Amino acid sequence: MTPLFDVHRDLGATFTDFAGRRMPLRYQGELAEHHAVRRAAGLFDLSHMGELEVTGADAGRFLDHALVGRLSTLPVGRARYTMLCHDTGGVLDDLVVYRLAERRYLVVANAANTTVVHVMLREHADGFGVDVRDASADWALIAVQGPAAAAMLDPGPLPYYGIRAFAVAGRDVLLARTGYTGEDGFEVYCRPADAVAVWRSLLDRGPTPAGLACRDTLRLEAGMALYGHELSVRVTPLQAGLERVVAFDKRDFVGAAALRRQRATGGFATLVGLVTGTRRAPRAGYPVLAEGTTVGAVTSGALSPTLGHPVAMAYVAAGWSAPGTRLTVDVRGTGVDAHVVTLPFYSSQR
Amino acid sequence: MIPEDLRYTAEHEWLAPADAGVFKVGITDFAQEALGDIVFVQLPEVGAKVQAGDSFGEVESTKSVSEIYAPVSGEVVAVNSALDGAAEVINADPYGAGWLVELKADDPAAVDALLDAAAYQELTTNS
Numbered sequence: 314m315t316p317l318f319d320v321h322r323d324l325g326a327t328f329t330d331f332a333g334r335r336m337p338l339r340y341q342g343e344l345a346e347h348h349a350v351r352r353a354a355g356l357f358d359l360s361h362m363g364e365l366e367v368t369g370a371d372a373g374r375f376l377d378h379a380l381v382g383r384l385s386t387l388p389v390g391r392a393r394y395t396m397l398c399h400d401t402g403g404v405l406d407d408l409v410v411y412r413l414a415e416r417r418y419l420v421v422a423n424a425a426n427t428t429v430v431h432v433m434l435r436e437h438a439d440g441f442g443v444d445v446r447d448a449s450a451d452w453a454l455i456a457v458q459g460p461a462a463a464a465m466l467d468p469g470p471l472p473y474y475g476i477r478a479f480a481v482a483g484r485d486v487l488l489a490r491t492g493y494t495g496e497d498g499f500e501v502y503c504r505p506a507d508a509v510a511v512w513r514s515l516l517d518r519g520p521t522p523a524g525l526a527c528r529d530t531l532r533l534e535a536g537m538a539l540y541g542h543e544l545s546v547r548v549t550p551l552q553a554g555l556e557r558v559v560a561f562d563k564r565d566f567v568g569a570a571a572l573r574r575q576r577a578t579g580g581f582a583t584l585v586g587l588v589t590g591t592r593r594a595p596r597a598g599y600p601v602l603a604e605g606t607t608v609g610a611v612t613s614g615a616l617s618p619t620l621g622h623p624v625a626m627a628y629v630a631a632g633w634s635a636p637g638t639r640l641t642v643d644v645r646g647t648g649v650d651a652h653v654v655t656l657p658f659y660s661s662q663r
Numbered sequence: 664m665i666p667e668d669l670r671y672t673a674e675h676e677w678l679a680p681a682d683a684g685v686f687k688v689g690i691t692d693f694a695q696e697a698l699g700d701i702v703f704v705q706l707p708e709v710g711a712k713v714q715a716g717d718s719f720g721e722v723e724s725t726k727s728v729s730e731i732y733a734p735v736s737g738e739v740v741a742v743n744s745a746l747d748g749a750a751e752v753i754n755a756d757p758y759g760a761g762w763l764v765e766l767k768a769d770d771p772a773a774v775d776a777l778l779d780a781a782a783y784q785e786l787t788t789n790s
Contacts, residue, residue, distance in 0.1 A: 327696070327699075338699075339699060342699070342700045342754070343699050343700050343725055343726070344700040344702075344725065344751075345700075347725075526699055526725065526726055527725075529726070530725050592702070592703040592723075593703065593705070593721075593723065594703075594723065596727075596728065615725050615726070616702045616703060616723070616725060618702075618725065645721075645728070
C-alpha cells in the first residue's frame, strides 16, 4: 500500500493494482492530466518503484560488472540510465542508478522486477566487497514533472540527471532531476512517514495530481521503453535501440559475450516508432506486416494526446526499420497504413 | 449513477425507449469510468442489421478498446454523428448527449428481458 492511499482517495482517484499495490490510475481524467504535464506540471505518486542500496568499497566496480553501463566513473550526485541483463543479453530490468556517495549507490528498479534485481545483484556480488539491500520499504517516491516543475521546486543548481539532499515541508529528501515523461522534472525520494507532508507541500505549489494512465501516454510520446512492453528478457538493449547504454569498452560484464556476438552478427529485429493516419490506435500485440507477411508486432500504442494521431512502438525484422518504411498494422482484422518514424515522437523544447 | 427508467446489459450498455419499437443505446457511467478518457468511437452505418450479442462498434480510450455489443436484434435507424471528433462527450454525459445509436428492435419485448436498474446496480457492485 502506498503511504499516500488516503490522500489519493480524498482526491477522487481511480485505483489500479500495480505490482501488488493499489496505485492511482487517474484522478479527474488522464487526458487533462497528460496535457497538464506537457503544459505546466503534474504530481505523481511513484511509491511502487523498487529501491536497492548498494554500498561498500567495491560498489562501483561491482556495478560495472553486474550492469551494462559504467557506474564506477559516475560522479557523486549524478544518475545514469542503465540495465541489468541476463547472460543471454536479455533485459531483466531497466534501472536508474544514482551515486549518493563514493561508496553508496541507489538503484531504482521497476516495481514488478525488484525481487529479480535484488536476487541477481546479490548473486553477482560474490567476490566483491559490497552489500546489496532491498530498501524499497524505506522510500516513498513523488515526482513533479513538466515545464513549470523547476519554478515550483526552486531546486538551485541541479543538472539534468543530478541528485542532491533537499528539504520539502521541512523533511529531508533526495531531490533528483529525473523522470519518465519527456519533460523537465523532479523525483523526490522521501521517507514513507514523510510522504503525506511532502505530497501536500508539493501539491500546494500548483501541479495537477496525475495518475499512472497518463504516465504511460507521456512516456510513449517520449519514446521511452516500458518493461513488459518494449523490454523483456527476450530482447537485448541493442534490439531496443539502447546500445548507447551498453559500455562495450568495459572488459567484462554480465551479458557481454552475448551482446558482443549480437552486435557483430547483426540482422536482429529492432524497436521502431510507428505513426498511423487513422484514429484507431495500434495496441500491444497487434501484428505488423510488410508485403502481406508478418514482420513484427506492436509493443505499445495509443492515440497521442499531444500530437492528435496514433503513435506506437513495435519490433520489426531487420530491413524494415528505416525511417519512412511503409508497413501495415493489423488493427483487429483491418489493415491500417503505418510508417516508421525516428523516436521520440515528441520532445520538449527545454 | 444508474438511472431508474433505463434497461441495461451485462456488457454495460443502456437502452431507453425513443419511439415505437425504437431504443436509444449507449454505454453506462460505470463503463465510461472504467474506460477512462474516450478518444474515438466507431459506430455502424444507418440501416445496418445487428444480431443481439454481436459486436457492432468500438469505443476506444487512451488505454484500451472495448467492443459495443447489440443489446437486442434489430436495425440501426440513427447514429450519434455528434460523437465524430468529440468522443469525450460519452465521458461527460453517457446517458444523454453521449448516446451511440438508435435501434429499431425486431422484437421490442426482448428489451423487457434485459436488466433493470436494480439488477444492473447489483452487477456493478459485485464486479
